[in-house]
Amino acid sequence: MAAQETDEHKYVYDFSEGNKDLKDLLGGKGANLAEMTNLGLPVPPGFTITTEACQAYLATGREPDGLAGQIEAHLEALERAMGKHLGDPRDPLLVSVRSGAKFSMPGMMETVLNVGLNDQSVVGLSAQAGGNDRFAWDSYRRLIQMFGKTVCEVPGEEFEHALDEAKAAKGTSNDLDLDADDLRGLVDAYKKIFAKHTGREFPQQPREQLDLAIRAVFESWNAERAVLYRRQERIPADLGTAVNVVTMVFGNLGPDSGTGVAFTRDPGSGAQGIYGDYLANAQGEDVVAGIRNTVPLQELEQLDKSSYDELLGIMARLEEHYRDLCDIEFTIERGKLWMLQTRVGKRTAAAAFVIAGQLVDEGLIDLDEALHRVNGAQLAQLMFPRFQLDHEFEAVATGIGASPGAASGTVVFTSARAVELAAEGKSVILVRRETNPDDLNGMIAAQGILTSRGGKTSHAAVVARGMGKTCVSGADAIEVNVPAKRFTVAGQTVHEGDVVSIDGTTGKVYLGEVPVMPSEVVQYFEGSLDPEHIDNALVRAVHRIMTHADGKRRLAVRTNADTGADAARARRFGAEGIGLCRTEHMFLGDRRELVERLILARAADEREAALEALLPLQRDDFVEIFREMDGLPVTVRLIDPPLHEFLPPLEQLAVNVAVAQERGEDVAKEEALLAAVRRMHEENPMLGLRGVRLGLVIPGLFAMQVRAIVEAAVECAKRGGDPKPEIMVPLVGAVQELETVRAEAEKIIEEVTREKAVEVLIGTMIEVPRAALTAGQIAEAAQFFSFGTNDLTQMGWGFSRDDVEGAFFWRYLELGIFGISPFESIDRDGVGRLVRIAAEEGRAARPGLKLGVCGEHGGDPDSVHFFHEVGLDYVSCSPFRVPVARLEAGRAAVETGGSDSR
DSSP states (O other), X not given: OGGGGSSSOOOEEEGGGOOTTOHHHHHHHHHHHHHHHHTTOOOOOEEEEOHHHHHHHHHHSSOOTTHHHHHHHHHHHHHHHHTOEETOSSSEEOEEEXXXXXXXXXXXXXXXXXXXXXXXXXXXXXXXXXXXXXXXXXXXXXXXXXXXXXHHOOOHHHHHHHHHHHHHHHTOSOGXXXXXXXXXXXXXXXXXXXXXXXXXXXXXXXHHHHHHHHHHHHHHTTSHHHHHHHHHHTOOTTOOEEEEEEEOOOSOSSTTOEEEEEEEEOTTTOOEEEEEEEEESOOHHHHHHTSSOOEEGGGHHHHOHHHHHHHHHHHHHHHHHHTSOEEEEEEEETTEEEEEXXXXXXXXXXXXXHHHHHHHHTTSSOHHHHHHTOOHHHHHHHTSOEEOOOTTOOOSEEOEEEEOOEEEEEEESSHHHHHHHHHTTOOEEEEESSOOGGGHHHHHHOSEEEESSXXXXXXXXXXHHHHTOEEEEOOTTOEEETTTTEEEETTEEEETTOEEEEETTTXXXXXXXXXXXXXXXXXXXXXXSOTTSSOOHHHHHHHHHHHHHHHHOOSEEEEEOSSHHHHHHHHHTTOOSEEEEEGGGGGOGGGHXXXXXXXXXXXXXXXXXXXHHHHHHHHHHHHHHHHHTTTSEEEEEOOOOOGGGTSOXXXXXXXXXXXXXXXXXXXXXXXXXXXXXXXXXXXXGGGSSOTHHHHHHSTTHHHHHHHHHHXXXXXXXXXXXXXEEEEEEXXXXXHHHHHHHHHHHHHHHHHXXXXXXXXXXXXXXXXXXXXHHTHXXXXXXXXXXEEOHXXXXXXXXXXXXXXXXXXXXXXXXXXXXXXXXXXXSOOTTTHHHHHHHHHHHHHHHSTTOEEEEOSGGGGOHHHHHHHHHHTOSEEEEXXXXXXXXXXXXXXXXXXXXXXXXX
16 A cells, blocks of 8 residues: 555545544444454445545645545455455445444435446346345446446436336336346446436446545535434534445345345334344445335344344444444345444434433443433423323234334425425425435424334434434335325325325324323323333333433523412422512513503502502412422522513504594593603614613612512511522623612511521622623622523624524525524523623622523523533523423533532
8 A cells, every 4th residue: 555655644544543442533334343443343345435535626626636546445355355355246345435424314315236237247247146136236226226326316216207108118116026027127227317317328337436436425425415413413514424345245235135224222222132134136325215114133043043142242342342232234135144334323212211220230331421411401301291002093904113103293295395394393204215315405304204114213213313303114005196195194195285194113004183191101200100010111211310320410400480380390309499570470460450450550559559569469379489499499580571561562552542532532641651651762772771770760669579579588487388489580780780679689588587587699680791891890889699690691692592592594504504493502602701701700799699591591401511511500490491401510510520629
């Protein structure tokens, strides 16, 4: 390999030169092929072109200097090792060209098999296969089809139509019934399709085929479906893909050959056993494409016991070596087993928890590693409802439960229609014979995916599991007619627009909408399931890992709750207090009129009457909340709504007054209200008279709320309770605002607590950028900070959440300006920096300052890790997300080497 003896950059590695830890350079597939080679497993010889070569090619539009020579050197070495030459007419060496990014992207990028076949070498291939003409011509037609679609963008459906016509002419629906003459004719038809769309004949030079296939794999990194998948899975866009050139081994040589996919454990449930699919007389793409239904892997024992036993031994060895569930692709060529790929397998959320627990029991990993291997997004999936089935619901078909969950929706047959209806807010079920990578848009939009072909390793199954989508595959009782937009099953016809329900655990399909019930995991969190005394592996695994997370985490987890019922549920879910009690939510319903009177009052006596009426109502609310959160801190935010939320809309009120005047009605009261609303109307109420500003402008408003909070706490304390109230002043931008409110509040606190001592903290919400930048000053008057990251994001970015998410966020996500909405996951570089500055400067001014976050980011997994890193004391989120935050807080502590120091 002369190219590697120079100082030029190394772009190509033989499989023997790599290992599983070089995924950044060799991609996941290449690194794992190298690892298996070094383990001495039967891997076809080959080499990997690095991700760096791809990055250079995509940046310049041409291959980097030295790459061509290195490929030539490795190809020559491969030819010497195999004793064959690429495309030799007498005894051809054939190779596959496969993508392989660092992170698994199933079906998103390109593969070309049988590179090196042409009009001459197809004859030599037949001779070397013992005169098996059918095998040779079948391999050739596959090359033209894959090369045409992948490299030259020939519409794939044209090849599929030609294949369907050949099968129809033969009177069969099975491609195995096509003989050598049929396939020879199909090759001619494929060549004509290729020439029609490309303006040239199919390339006959093997090296040209190889070079064009390599470039096509590079370019597929930026294919629309790959970009969409990366965005969905949050995979960085600048990684690039490696390219693996692998000696072909053939599973389509006859009944003693075949191909399959195996899992070392069930990727759906985590159960131990033998799981996978096998397809005799087929090449690897046939399994994942679902063009023929596979047989369970166990049936290989009857077909080829020697290969079956060898495969089980390799599976056990790989799982022990990788210490995880392994996803394995293999081919058997005339009784010889070859390993084509292994990787840590994608799994459902349930399987992730169960497998992590199993591996701890087996001594392969510890509980810290088990915690690292699950995440909050998976836990959230497990908390979704499941079908509530009774005698009224009978399944019309049963397929393979490929990705668990319960999904109901309108039937659609194309990805475009799925996207269209989902944009209208409708739940859809995408129904296909089998999916392919072009269906990714529709799969993302759909609530669930149903296919009539394929197994647990089909494209639909693998992608759905990765996305957490419900999927039933291989429901072969269903006859899908995409052009007619219908499917038939059990003598019934289901049209596009009808509703079906699918169960991704059992594989059952139901007509109509099936009601749902709480998941076992939610029942566990609510205390109705005892994990120590039930035969439920998932609940036991969740309990075990959550217990470990709670023991490891530094961050406390509180909840956002405005009622006693919400507080009680959150406490069952493990909340350690309330981080945000929004008092404006207590002013809705039949209390709105009192608030309206308060805001519009012109005279002191009118205002005082309204406040006097509101005081006992507020006090009763707080008594209920303190009772439910007894012994735990409760942060109460003083009223913080924009005024327009409590006043009639100006335009509507003006129309009503005008109409009443036209009718000659007495509108004196309405006219007074209209004048008041006009007086207080704001063009941008989110930046207007709200929060601390409202409390300073309307005398007595904050005083009434402070009195209600403290009186409620005293009442609970008298009853033997242990209330821990924290009063939070919202929208502070200057320390003087907080000092003014605090001075008034402290007088009320001193007065009310004379009869019963209760400690009351006073702090502020950091949600105005100026507050973050002057945190050192504000901390002198605050006993705690709580970051309101919703408003901090709005003001930091300068846009209104309600207006921009539908207006242009979709375009920003599409262009890659946002990887994810900054309202969903915190913008670390901008808004996150404001949080970091405020935390550091606040604690510098007041050591021991309590710091928390109460925006929606408090329940976002990635944001929780950031808040741990910044050093906050707690996060607060909605009750349903409390377990997610607990888990992620534990994971953050483990990943940074921290532990519980609360």
